[in-house]
Structure formats: C-alpha cells, structure tokens
Amino acid sequence: MVGAGQLARMTCQAAISLGIGFRVLAASPADSAALICADVVTGDYTDSGDLLAFARGCDVVTFDHEHVPGGHLAELEKAAAGQAGPAVRPAAAALRYTQDKLAMRERLRALGVPCPRYAPVTDLAGVRARAEEWGWPVVLKAVTGGYDGRGVWVCGTPEEAAAVLAHPVAVFAEEHVAFRAELATLVARSPYGQAAAYPVVQTVQRGGVCHEVLAPAPGLPPGLAADAQRMALELTGELGVTGLLAVELFAAEAGLLVNELAMRPHNSGHWTIEGARTSQFEQHLRAVLDLPLGDPRMAAPQAVMANVFGGPSGPGVSPGSGVSPRAGAAPSPDIFARYEHVMAADPGVKVHFYGKQARPGRKIGHVTVLGGDVAGLRERAVRAASYLATGNGESA
Amino acid sequence: MVGAGQLARMTCQAAISLGIGFRVLAASPADSAALICADVVTGDYTDSGDLLAFARGCDVVTFDHEHVPGGHLAELEKAAAGQAGPAVRPAAAALRYTQDKLAMRERLRALGVPCPRYAPVTDLAGVRARAEEWGWPVVLKAVTGGYDGRGVWVCGTPEEAAAVLAHPVAVFAEEHVAFRAELATLVARSPYGQAAAYPVVQTVQRGGVCHEVLAPAPGLPPGLAADAQRMALELTGELGVTGLLAVELFAAEAGLLVNELAMRPHNSGHWTIEGARTSQFEQHLRAVLDLPLGDPRMAAPQAVMANVFGGPSGPGVSPGSGVSPRAGAAPSPDIFARYEHVMAADPGVKVHFYGKQARPGRKIGHVTVLGGDVAGLRERAVRAASYLATGNGESA
Numbered sequence: 130m131v132g133a134g135q136l137a138r139m140t141c142q143a144a145i146s147l148g149i150g151f152r153v154l155a156a157s158p159a160d161s162a163a164l165i166c167a168d169v170v171t172g173d174y175t176d177s178g179d180l181l182a183f184a185r186g187c188d189v190v191t192f193d194h195e196h197v198p199g200g201h202l203a204e205l206e207k208a209a210a211g212q213a214g215p216a217v218r219p220a221a222a223a224l225r226y227t228q229d230k231l232a233m234r235e236r237l238r239a240l241g242v243p244c245p246r247y248a249p250v251t252d253l254a255g256v257r258a259r260a261e262e263w264g265w266p267v268v269l270k271a272v273t274g275g276y277d278g279r280g281v282w283v284c285g286t287p288e289e290a291a292a293v294l295a296h297p298v299a300v301f302a303e304e305h306v307a308f309r310a311e312l313a314t315l316v317a318r319s320p321y322g323q324a325a326a327y328p329v330v331q332t333v334q335r336g337g338v339c340h341e342v343l344a345p346a347p348g349l350p351p352g353l354a355a356d357a358q359r360m361a362l363e364l365t366g367e368l369g370v371t372g373l374l375a376v377e378l379f380a381a382e383a384g385l386l387v388n389e390l391a392m393r394p395h396n397s398g399h400w401t402i403e404g405a406r407t408s409q410f411e412q413h414l415r416a417v418l419d420l421p422l423g424d425p426r427m428a429a430p431q432a433v434m435a436n437v438f439g440g441p442s443g444p445g446v447s448p449g450s451g452v453s454p455r456a457g458a459a460p461s462p463d464i465f466a467r468y469e470h471v472m473a474a475d476p477g478v479k480v481h482f483y484g485k486q487a488r489p490g491r492k493i494g495h496v497t498v499l500g501g502d503v504a505g506l507r508e509r510a511v512r513a514a515s516y517l518a519t520g521n522g523e524s525a
Numbered sequence: 526m527v528g529a530g531q532l533a534r535m536t537c538q539a540a541i542s543l544g545i546g547f548r549v550l551a552a553s554p555a556d557s558a559a560l561i562c563a564d565v566v567t568g569d570y571t572d573s574g575d576l577l578a579f580a581r582g583c584d585v586v587t588f589d590h591e592h593v594p595g596g597h598l599a600e601l602e603k604a605a606a607g608q609a610g611p612a613v614r615p616a617a618a619a620l621r622y623t624q625d626k627l628a629m630r631e632r633l634r635a636l637g638v639p640c641p642r643y644a645p646v647t648d649l650a651g652v653r654a655r656a657e658e659w660g661w662p663v664v665l666k667a668v669t670g671g672y673d674g675r676g677v678w679v680c681g682t683p684e685e686a687a688a689v690l691a692h693p694v695a696v697f698a699e700e701h702v703a704f705r706a707e708l709a710t711l712v713a714r715s716p717y718g719q720a721a722a723y724p725v726v727q728t729v730q731r732g733g734v735c736h737e738v739l740a741p742a743p744g745l746p747p748g749l750a751a752d753a754q755r756m757a758l759e760l761t762g763e764l765g766v767t768g769l770l771a772v773e774l775f776a777a778e779a780g781l782l783v784n785e786l787a788m789r790p791h792n793s794g795h796w797t798i799e800g801a802r803t804s805q806f807e808q809h810l811r812a813v814l815d816l817p818l819g820d821p822r823m824a825a826p827q828a829v830m831a832n833v834f835g836g837p838s839g840p841g842v843s844p845g846s847g848v849s850p851r852a853g854a855a856p857s858p859d860i861f862a863r864y865e866h867v868m869a870a871d872p873g874v875k876v877h878f879y880g881k882q883a884r885p886g887r888k889i890g891h892v893t894v895l896g897g898d899v900a901g902l903r904e905r906a907v908r909a910a911s912y913l914a915t916g917n918g919e920s921a
C-alpha cells in the first residue's frame with residue numbers, strides 16, 4: 130500500500146488476520162502505519178524510482194491516498210503489463226477521477242450522474258458570472274490535491290473568492306448545495322466483477338471535515354438508500370474501479386447529488402471494523418487481491434463513529450515517553466489518563482488511536498459504539514471522542 | 526509480550542487499535558507474531574540475559590505462554606521492585622499454578638475448588654494403586670511443560686502407563702472423568718481489582734486438542750454458567766491473577782470440575798474477536814496495563830470458532846513464495862486457491878491465519894462465524910476450517 134497513514138494502519142491489521150504479506154511505502158518511519166507494520170519501505174511516492182523499488186516483489190499495489198502522480202502510475206502499469214511488476218488496483222484510469230476533480234465532474238456529467246452545477250473558472254469575473262446564476266455562496270475547489278476539507282473554499286462574497294484565486298492553485302466553481310444531510314455510500318468491486326455495498330451512512334461534517342458517521346443513515350427512505358447504492362455500484366463498473374469506492378453525496382431537495390469520490394478505505398467506513406461483518410479494510414484487500422468479497426451487512430442495528438481530533442491540549446505522542454524504540458507507537462502518559470476515564474465511563478466504546486502527533490484539527494483516532502438507539506449512541510461516541518481529544522467532555 | 530506465537534500476533538493487532546507500543550520476544554523471526562510485529566526482539570526466554578534485555582524499556586511484561594522459568598520471573602520482578610524494570614503481569618506467584626500442574630492441584634484443593642481426584646505417582650505400582658481406586662483409564666499428566674494435549678496421556682492399561690513412565694518426565698495421576706461436556710470460562714482481572722467474565726463456552730476436543738468452541742455453551746443451565754464464572758472470578762483473586770484467566774472445566778455428573786488453568790489469551794476465547802464487544806486480546810492488554818476493562822458481552826446471540834490444522838496436504842507458507850521480504854507473512858498460492866473457495870461459499874466466515882508452517886496437527890489458523898443457530902454455525906465453521914486445512918470439505 131502506497132502511503133502509511135491511518136488507512137494503511139488499519140488495512141495492515143486486516144492483512145494480519147488474513148495472513149497476507151503487507152508492505153507500506155512511508156514518507157517517514159513515524160507515519161501512522163509505519164509505526165506498526167513489519168514491512169516498511171521509506172521513500173517518496175512522488176519519486177518514481179522510490180515507487181518502483183517499493184513495488185518490486187509485490188503482487189498487487191494499492192493506495193492509502195490519491196496523490197501518486199499519474200505518470201508514475203502509468204510506469205507501474207507498464208511494468209505490470211510486461212509481467213515485471215505488480216497489478217495496480219485501482220488502475221490509473223480509475224484513480225484519475227479522484228485526482229482531478231474537474232475530470233471527475235466531466236465524467237459524471239457524461240454518465241448522467243446527478244452532481245452540483247459546476248464550471249471551470251480562471252478569474253473573479255468567471256466566479257461572479259457563476260454567482261449570478263447560482264447565487265452566493267459559491268464553492269471553489271482545487272482541481273487536484275484536496276482532501277478532508279482542504280482544497281474546498283465556501284466563498285460568501287467576491288472578496289473571499291478573490292482571496293482564494295490569489296493562490297497559485299487551479300480551481301473550479303460549484304454551486305453551494307443547501308443539503309438536508311450528507312450521505313456516503315461505500316461499495317467494493319473485484320477485478321472478477323463481484324460487487325458488494327455497505328449500508329448508506331450519514332456523515333456529520335463541520336468545516337468540511339467529518340466528525341460523526343451514523344450507520345445506517347437515520348431516517349433515510351429505503352428507496353433513496355437503494356438509489357445511492359445502485360449509483361455507486363454502477364460507477365464502479367463505469368469507472369473501472371477495483372477495490373473500494375466511497376461516494377460522498379448531498380441529500381438535497383432535488384434528490385441525491387454526488388459530492389466527492391474516493392477509491393480506498395474511507396473515514397465514512399471506519400464503523401465497519403466492529404459494525405459490519407466484514408470491515409472496509411478487509412474488503413479492500415479482498416477486492417484488490419481478486420478474492421471473493423465479504424458480507425457487508427451490519428453486525429448491530431446501529432453504529433456510530435466519532436473522530437478524535439488533536440487540539441492544543443490534545444493527546445498524542447510525547448517523543449521519548451514510549452514503551453518501545455518506536456516510541457511514536459505508544460500513547461503518552463496523558464492518553465493513559467484519558468483512557469482510564471473514557472474506558473471506565475463506557476466499557477463498550479471501541480477506541481482506535483493512530484499513533485499520530487496531535488496537531489490542532491488533525492484526526493488522531495476514532496471511536497465506535499454499537500447498539501440500537503442512534504441518539505444515545507451519538508451522545509456516547511461524541512462524549513468519548515471529545516474526552517480523548519481534550520481531556521474533558523466538551524466538544525473539541 | 527514474551528513469546529511470539531499466534532496469541533502474541535492477535536494481541537499485537539489489539540495493541541495497534543489502542544495505539545499501545547507492543548514488543549515481542551521471539552525465538553525466531555519466522556514466529557507467528559514476529560512476522561507482523563513492528564518491534565521484535567529475537568532471543569531465548571530461557572536465557573535470563575535475553576529476557577532482561579527484552580524487558581528493558583517496557584512498562585509491563587506479559588506472556589503468550591507459561592514456560593518462562595520461575596527463577597527468571599523472580600529476577601524480572603526484583604528489577605521491577607527496584608523500579609528498574611517493568612511490572613510483571615501476571616506475577617510469578619500466580620503463573621506458578623499454570624507452570625506446575627501438581628502445585629495447581631494442591632492449591633485448588635486447599636481452596637476447596639472441585640477437581641478430578643489426583644495423586645503424585647513415581648512408579649507403576651503407584652499408578653496401579655490409583656487405578657484400583659478410580660478404575661482404568663488413568664490419566665497421567667506431566668507436572669510441567671504440557672500444553673494443547675501434550676503432556677497428557679490417557680492410559681487404558683498398565684502397559685500404557687508403563688510406557689509413559691519410561692520417559693524421563695515427572696508426572697502425576699488423575700482420575701479419568703466421564704464428562705458430559707468440556708467447558709471453558711474466561712475472566713479478566715486488573716491490578717486495581719476490577720474483573721470481567723465472558724460467557725461460558727463449550728469446547729469440542731479431539732485427542733486433547735480443541736477443535737471447536739461454541740459461545741455461549743449450548744444448553745448450559747444458567748445456574749451452572751454462573752457457578753463457573755463465579756469460581757473463575759474467585760480464583761483470580763485467590764491466585765492474584767492480573768490479566769486473563771482461562772479455566773477449563775469438565776461438566777460431569779457430580780458437577781463442575783476444574784481441568785486446566787491458563788493466564789493468557791486462550792484458544793477458547795478466539796471467538797471474542799468478532800463475537801464479543803471486547804476481544805480477549807484487548808481485554809488482556811487493558812487488564813495488564815491496569816486500564817478499566819471492556820464490555821465482555823456477546824456481539825451476536827451465538828458464535829462458533831473452529832481451529833484450522835495443518836495436514837500433510839495442508840496450506841501454509843511456501844518459503845520464497847511470499848510477496849514481502851518477510852515471506853512467512855504471506856500465504857502460499859495454495860492458500861489463495863482455498864480462500865477463493867471458502868470466501869465464495871460463505872461470505873460471512875471470518876478467517877484468521879497465523880503465518881505458520883503447516884505441520885500435521887499444528888494449529889495454523891481459525892475461523893469464526895456469528896449468528897443464531899448453533900447447529901448451522903457449527904456446520905459452516907467446520908466446513909470452512911476443513912477446507913482451509915485440507916483443500917476439501919472433509920474433516921481434517
């Protein structure tokens with residue numbers, strides 16, 4: 130797996146169960162997955178030499194992010210075609226639509242998939258023209274390189290738009306959708322063509338960043354859920370996805386609109402570790418290895434996941450305080466004090482920490498609770514996540 | 526964790542979720558946990574220098590087996606008492622009762638815990654004298670070093686007993702219990718004194734080796750289950766156990782009799798990974814780190830686990846066939862063919878492979894299925910395990 134963030138870390142755990150050799154390409158030995166993986170290659174995924182050296186000896190290469198340059202992916206695929214390299218899954222031709230958001234929009238439009246209105250823009254006059262048609266605010270999105278709320282700017286005024294355009298980043302404009310809820314649907318497809326869909330979830334976002342995931346999405350009409358799953362399953366085929374496809378959706382007045390695509394394990398699917406019969410991480414492995422897919426059904430009536438964010442007083446890794454030479458793998462004494470509180474208060478909460486330095490706003494872990502009552506579960510999950518983030522029960 | 530078998534491997538997976546630094550002492554880099562752990566020290570646990578060097582820098586030392594010499598444990602504890610070493614959990618004084626089965630029997634008798642009748646024996650005359658009282662067969666057990674059916678001999682005749690006594694192994698004699706079922710109860714206790722009990726399970730054994738675990742034990746009267754849990758919880762206190770205590774029991778005509786004790790994650794608790802809110806591996810970590818314990822309740826009405834054994838045609842690791850430099854972590858192409866079959870036939874079966882060489886009769890993995898109908902679950906689990914072991918649906 131190229132990249133060694135928390136997605137690779139949790140995929141590594143799934144690979145251990147299946148007894149599958151798992152190697153990560155890490156930028157640093159302190160990366161989340163590099164701290165815990167037995168087979169770490171340190172290198173730069175933007176360096177094609179590093180990437181090819183990493184891939185040597187692998188059967189399949191897959192990704193924890195969408196930032197590997199297209200030219201490098203083409204090189205990997207060329208080696209694979211000559212039987213001298215691993216299969217690349219998902220393929221560059223599919224990954225392109227997660228790397229270039231404008232290309233994604235064009236492709237979805239051609240496929241007749243409902244999306245927010247969008248248009249290429251190069252200057253403020255272009256943004257103003259869109260705003261006249263759609264109204265303010267206008268959303269500006271970086272064509273490439275964005276993730277997790279980065280590369281997305283909701284501009285309420287021409288001045289705000291001008292400030293964004295002042296950056297040397299190619300952007301395009303999108304209408305601001307007044308959605309009722311944000312949903313996500315996660316599906317997997319294997320090279321053989323088998324597909325499986327997880328229940329559609331609701332994501333609760335703040336500032337473009339996911340804070341909670343409610344699985345299944347509460348109150349979602351079954352017809353709409355089925356529409357979302359069907360749309361995602363069709364997209365896997367149309368785009369040639371192998372592995373996971375996460376589709377982030379707006380549930381708007383006019384129906385479902387596709388917001389974003391990702392072709393990897395996704396934050397909206399972390400609940401599946403405990404909440405589904407097959408976790409998204411195992412499912413991704415099974416899909417990219419062309420094994421039969423696992424049962425995506427829920428293991429409980431309702432699951433709620435809440436992200437844990439680093440804060441100024443947040444927990445995380447105190448270098449040198451660890452119990453192992455790879456000290457980053459060990460939580461600081463601080464986190465143990467928080468564990469004592471959270472675990473005593475709620476013996477059913479499942480804690481996942483990523484071994485990451487706590488910087489303000491950075492996702493450093495998540496918690497999941499399972500049960501029946503979504504309101505009660507949300508309260509438990511948010512309380513635990515907040516306490517882990519800040520040392521008290523207040524929201525981070 | 527001293528030892529790097531599959532118990533350490535699965536404990537490592539739990540440590541990753543909690544963000545806890547986890548180091549194993551492995552005899553070889555090819556050990557099950559050494560293949561996947563990021564922090565491996567290779568050494569010999571019977572060498573006190575290796576053991577102390579391994580423990581340096583750890584906060585807590587715990588065990589994947591009961592074979593560390595008592596003198597070495599005392600040295601570790603002396604260092605801990607002088608603040609120069611990690612806490613040893615469970616302590617040597619508790620571990621002693623898993624290392625010396627005769628001492629265990631004496632202690633349990635002193636505590637009034639029901640056990641099979643037993644007696645020290647040194648020669649055939651002693652065995653014959655016991656057999657006159659108890660009848661044949663008589664069970665001979667190695668005082669130390671036994672596990673997983675090794676070190677236990679069911680002798681139907683004086684000749685069989687003589688053959689056992691011919692070995693230079695200290696043994697004692699036990700009556701052969703005509704049990705209705707074999708049960709196991711798994712509890713955890715933290716240094717703080719908190720305790721938690723998992724549902725009592727039935728183990729299905731052949732030749733002294735566990736083949737299946739049914740959780741909870743089907744048809745067990747609730748009063749008997751409560752008795753078993755209470756007995757195990759009391760034992761943790763009496764013996765000073767920190768971490769897990771597994772108690773193997775015979776359900777006999779006369780009631781419950783204690784067969785064996787283990788103070789570590791136990792094969793009879795593998796079902797908890799998917800089948801309980803807190804896995805035994807996480808629970809052991811929480812207990813030895815003196816964190817509040819997790820919810821031990823079931824995540825489904827019924828769970829069935831079946832072990833996968835290596836056979837002459839069994840799967841496992843073909844050296845050199847792996848996808849990583851640590852090739853032992855990768856299943857052979859053979860196992861992929863078996864995965865295809867098993868996963869296609871049953872998308873709900875959870876597979877755990879340990880990365881171990883398949884020698885006949887060796888536990889190389891396990892499968893777990895969750896649901897409601899114990900007969901149906903057993904059929905699914907046994908079929909999957911048999912296919913993974915032998916490449917066909919016949920029992921291994």
